[in-house]
Every structure is written in C-alpha cells, then in structure tokens.
Amino acid sequence: MTELQELAQLKKAGEYSAVFSRLERAHIISYYSTLHDVLVHFAMLRWARCRHNDRELAGQVLRLIGPATKLAIGWVPAGNTGGTHFSPIKPMPDDLAAINAARR
Known part of the structure; x- marks a missing residue:
C-alpha cells in the first residue's frame, strides 16, 4: 500500500x-x-496515542472490531475515512472509488 509506505517520511x-x-x-x-x-x-490508534488524542484513541479501539464484522456481511460504507470525526457507518464522497472498484 503506497499510502502506508509514505507514512515514515511524513513522520520524520x-x-x-x-x-x-x-x-x-x-x-x-x-x-x-x-x-x-x-x-x-x-496505525490510526498508534497515531492517536502518540498525539495524545484520547477521542481518536478510543474510537480506533472500537473501529478495530468493525473490519471483521462488516466484511463478513459484505457491508462497506463507501468513502468512509475511518477517523472518529465521522460516523463509522456513514458513507462519504469517495474520490478513491475507482481504485476500490478495480480491487473487488
């Protein structure tokens, strides 16, 4: 995943x-x-811990449970960024839809 590979440079x-x-x-x-x-x-949980962002930290703990359950039933909230500043079940505008369509 290119997005994750760039994280180290941004952190530095x-x-x-x-x-x-x-x-x-x-x-x-x-x-x-x-x-x-x-x-x-x-990785979002680790970011929140390093930034002392308690709200994001708590939200990511809950969101770690989601992937196993949502994918098992085939439900994916399109465009959702995964951060706690948005509902975990709310679809959002998806500028990366073409990438995901190719991966299905």
Whole structure:
C-alpha cells in the first residue's frame, strides 16, 4: 500500500496532520481486505496515542472490531475515512472509488 509506505517520511518531517490524512486515504483503499483494514486502524490508534488524542484513541479501539464484522456481511460504507470525526457507518464522497472498484 503506497499510502502506508509514505507514512515514515511524513513522520520524520513532523507532518502529523498529513500522516493522519494519509491514513484516512489508506483506510478507504483498504476496505476490501480485512487484514489491511485492521492494519490501518491499528496505525490510526498508534497515531492517536502518540498525539495524545484520547477521542481518536478510543474510537480506533472500537473501529478495530468493525473490519471483521462488516466484511463478513459484505457491508462497506463507501468513502468512509475511518477517523472518529465521522460516523463509522456513514458513507462519504469517495474520490478513491475507482481504485476500490478495480480491487473487488
């Protein structure tokens, strides 16, 4: 996943908001892989812990449960970025829809 590979460079540069934006894009791309979805949520949890963002940290703990259940029933909220500033079940505009369509 290119989005995740760029995280180390952004972290070294101290661009923490850019790191989370990259994680949100990685989340959208990871929808159809339970493993990748869990890895992205785990990375978001680590980001929240490092940034002392308790709301995001708690939200990511809950969102780590979601991938196994939502993929098992075939439900994916299109475009959802995975961050706690949006509902985990709300579909959102999806600028990465073409990438996901090719991965199905």
